[in-house]
Amino acid sequence: MSLDQSSGVPRSSDGTWERLSQVAVKGAEYDFRERQPHPKCLEGTRVDLLDYIRGLLENKEKSRIIWLHGTAGVGKSAVAYTIAERMRGLKVTEQTTTEKRLAGSFFFSRKHTKRCTTGYFFATLAYQFASNFASVREEVNRAIHENPALLDPDKSLHDQMEALLLQPLRRLRFRLRDGAPSVFVIDALDECTSKTEVADLISILGQALCDPDVPVIHILLTSRSEAHIHDAIQEEAVRPLVYEIPVKTTGESVAKIISLDGADVDNDICIFLEQSFRKLRSRCSNFPQPTKDEISRLASRAGRRFIVASTMVKFIDDGYNDPRDRLQLLLELTSDLLPGTEVYKLYDNILSSCADPKRAYLHLSVVAALADPLPISQISELLGPGEGKDVETALVQLRSVLDIPTDRSLPVNIYHSSVRDYVSDPSNCNLPQVQCIASPHSLLARSSLRLMVPDIRASTTFLDALLELEKQSQVMQAHDPLKLERSLSFAAGATTSSSLSAMASRRSRTRFVVLAGGPRWTCLVTVTRRR
Incomplete structure (x- = not known):
């Protein structure tokens, strides 16, 4: 393998490294620029949780899977990003200059066809791992040269793991023996659409960590608390390797819960809201800084879910409406909400603020149903002159839940998977106008046929x-x-x-x-x- 002097990118004589680069899903890396602004824990928030995870990652005795789980919107991805960023900033040993503790990351997403499957998982991690540890690039390159089918997404996960990850890791066993453990960060495993693939991946990762010839490594794994993931974690071969969060710890004879939605989260959300409103006030001088009581009321309505607080801020500061009026709308929300329904109630209020809530809901459900997102112009053309009317007008009013690029040739995305949950069943929405809306899948099928004829x-x-x-x-x-x-x-x-x-x-x-x-x-x- 040689180095391209003009770009600094490693090259192989037969192009295997370049093929790996093409197969690796760049969008799955924790800091990929398309996902900006990246979810990240603010300074002074999640302190106990982050300290606890960092402590586990320092363990040099035994490889572990740290499973961080919780409901949608509680901040799992923000924690995953923050830990990945921290590990990227730490060296494996004091003697190295380029080799960092973050060995690789894969952020699953149902919105992208290559990130909602495990088919590209090991190729993506192998590319990042070999980019970080230059000494194993030849090993990865040789494995692909000998078996090009390793890059096929339908190839056995076990074969991919063995050739692309375990063999390179074994080469580093003695080099990394005295260094801090390397870390892989896997986010939103529940976004993988195949439950069978999820179970297989968890089992195979467990096998990897039990390999006696592999140096100590840790895997931070985040997901929703879904039954099929819990069952896979509880398998006899995997369970002894897992640290589960939420977890009950003890300190000074007092039991303490380390979790994503503990009582300390209310204060963290207040910090987030205060900082967000200060930034808004710096751009909009006539926006009054909310009182502590108002911030506490908003934090209470968030139900310890960061996605609700983040959506509130986007709703208030959407760039089109008077933020003072939007703030007042949210302060009038009832606080008598069932646990877990806070985000749906907020989405109801966002839709009700639209000029045509029914059309806004329809277009939102279409965007959420697309596995490969489309630009506004193509959504409009796809739906046709009837249902596709005023798509841009409707979607722009939903900027607090949709990422709408200023470049209209780029696709529209939902900000969070809870939006897809919300529109997947009309009963989640309490607006009477949407109860009789047809399934977006049926609409898309009819529209597709109309265009193809x-x-x-x-x-x-x-x-x-x-x-x-x-x-x-x-x-x-x-x-x-x-x-x-x-x-x-x-x-x-x-x-x-x-x-x-x-x-x-x-x-x-x-x-x-x-x-x-x-x-x-x-x-x-x-x-x-x-x-």
């Missing part, structure tokens, strides 16, 4: 495929993803690439991609469903 060539092949698909659908049981996969695969095989291709993913059987012919819509839409 003009580009479909006059061909009996396509009609035959649709007739066969209809026959299969008549005998298909509801919620039968296996038969859905076979039906869609048949349709794809029976048509030409310039007309229609419908593909079912083996990795996520409830996802299908509709591809349309013509230059305008190469990849029209990816629709996903929760299992």
Whole structure:
């Protein structure tokens, strides 16, 4: 392997390093710029939790999985980012200058097709790991040269882990023996759409940490408190390796809970709100700094969920409305909310402030249903002259829950997965206008077909495929993803690439991609469903 003197990027003689670079998902790295502003714990917040995690990461005796879990919006990703940033700033040993303790990071996301699966997990970590430890690049390069299929996302996770991660780690066993443990940070594992993949990954990571020839390493793993993840963690081979947070600790004979949503979080949210309002006041001099009582009221309404507090600030400071009026709207929110419903109530209020709440909800649900996000102009064209009317006007009013780039050629994204939860079931919304809205998946399917019809060539092949698909659908049981996969695969095989291709993913059987012919819509839409 040689070094490109102009760019400083390592090159291999046969291009294997370059292929690894192309397969590695850059957006999964903790500090990828597309996710800016990055979630991060403010100075003076999460002090006990961060200190506890850092203490666990200093343990040199045994490799561990530190499992940080909690409900949506309590700040798991902010903690993961803060720990990753801290580890990136620490050297493995005092003698090294470039090798940092952060060995790699992977932030899962249901919004991106390569980050909602484990298929690219080990390739991504191997690229980061070998970039950090130059001495193992040859090992990684040789493994790929000998078995190029390691970069295939359908390749066995066990084979990928063994060749791309364990073998390089074994080479560093003696070098890292006296240094501080290296750390991998894995965020939002629940965003991986396949429960089977999640269980397999947890099992395989457990096997890796038990390898006697691997140096001590730690894995910070964050997720929602979902049953399938809990079950995988509780497996006999994995459980002894896991430190679980929330955790009950003792100090000076007093029991203490270290968690993401303990009583100390109320104060942390107050700090966050105070700092956010000071920044707003520096830009908007006529905005009065809220009183301590008002900040306490807002913090109480946040229900110890940072996503609620963050959304409140975005709602108040949206750049379009008078922040004083928006603040007053939030102060009038009832405090008698059931635990866990705070964010949904806030989303109700954000929608009710829109000129047309029903249309705003519809367009929000469409954005949340897209696995591959689209720009506003393409969403409008996709939905057509009826449902696609005034898409930009509606979405701009939802800036507090949507990331809408100033460059309109870039895709629109939801800020947080709780938005997808909210629109996944109309009963989560208490606005009467939205109760009769059709599923966004049905709307997207109809819109896709409408756009494709003009580009479909006059061909009996396509009609035959649709007739066969209809026959299969008549005998298909509801919620039968296996038969859905076979039906869609048949349709794809029976048509030409310039007309229609419908593909079912083996990795996520409830996802299908509709591809349309013509230059305008190469990849029209990816629709996903929760299992």
